[in-house]
Amino acid sequence: MNYETLQHGIALTFIPGIGAINAKTLVSYCGDPATALKAKKSALMKIPGVGIKQAEAIINHRLRALERAERELLFIEEQKLQVCFYFEPAYPRRLKTCSDAPLLLYQKGRTNLNEARIISVVGTRNATRYGKKLCYQLIETLAAYEPLVISGLAYGVDYTTHQACVDNQVPTIGVLAHGLDRIYPAQHTLLAKQMTEQGGGLLSELPSGTFPDRCNFPMRNRIVAGMSDATIIVETANKGGSMITANLANSYHRDVFAFPGRINDKWSSGCNLLIKHSKAELILSPKEIPSQLGWEKTVDSKAGIQKQLFVELTDEEEKVVRLLKVFPECPIDRLNSSLELSSSRIAALLLSLELKGVVQALPGSLWGLC
Secondary structure, eight states, rough: HHHHHHHHHHHHHTTTOOOHHHHHHHHHHHSSSSHHHHHHHHHTTTTTTTHHHHHHHHHHHHHHHHHHHHHHHHHHHHHOOOOEEEESSOOOOOTSTTTTTTEEEEEEEOTTTTTOOOOEEOOSSOOHHHEEEEEHHHHHHHHOOOEEEOOOTTTHHHHHHHHHHTTTTTTTEEEOOOOOOOSSSSSHHHHHHHHHTTTTTESSOOOOOOOOOOHHHHHHHHHHHHHHHHHESSSSSSSSSSHHHHHHHHHTTEEEEOOOOTTTTTGGHHHHHHHHHTTEEOOOOOTTTHHHHHHHTOOOOOHHHHHHHHHOOOHHHHHHHHHHHHHHSEEHHHHHHHHHHHHHHHHHHHHHHOOOOOOOEETTEEEOOO
């Protein structure tokens, strides 16, 4: 991405009243961030979701936003950060399927955010010995499958999970609720450095100078849930950030797993509640997770490619296949909106392609190529 596009993309995030959804809509309709920021008020108001207040905010604040973005670019260069823009291939493809995904992410470290296997592990800040032991058993079990592990670098379960990853040489990313110019809590600075040095790193949608305010943590949790194939809850009370993350993961049609605990244990009450209301799969051992996620299956990729070479597809079926190449794990809603076909027609096309061995239904009401 060239300097102007990057500067204007960052500047969009500094316009008050323009959230993640509107920012992506603006870029989509205008073609690039620079055009969106330079557009006239009348043109902006023709874009869905952009009313007079949003249009005036862009007109009135764009110069200051561009100046602020220029300062942010200096910080990015000094700290050797990467910026993952929503419309770039490096952006997390799993997160991209979430309607509220941020326009961009700031990244410290060079981890591939589209690894084949990504899980998030979250839980209470008041982890017990039982919870900490589970974190280590979980990472030790999954290490052989080479996953990328996401958590929030908070006290308790988050910290123990990241530390277990460092100890077992498993790449792990901490998603932060503040800018990358600080580490919160400060006691985790050394761990954050170790995570980055061992192939993991840090991630945030927030620019430098942003403090870890309370309102930023739910925003952070949606990234933790959206980036992952599955969210694993180790220990949690029945309220708090882990429960928010679990509910977000459910809303994104991702797998959620929870370890049960004693019925009178405060820090297991949330896990038990999620299991009771079928919002999380009961997990009695970390060894169950690879099979639940299909990691133990072997795929004959050559056979799959060979089979597709001889399949004749209609024009509409080819459109579905092309879309699934862009969004490998695609919810049915995206297929409906992107292809502008009726729900019944999409269902018929998916059935036909499934019978031809081209697509397959995935967990969480998602579709992907075979």
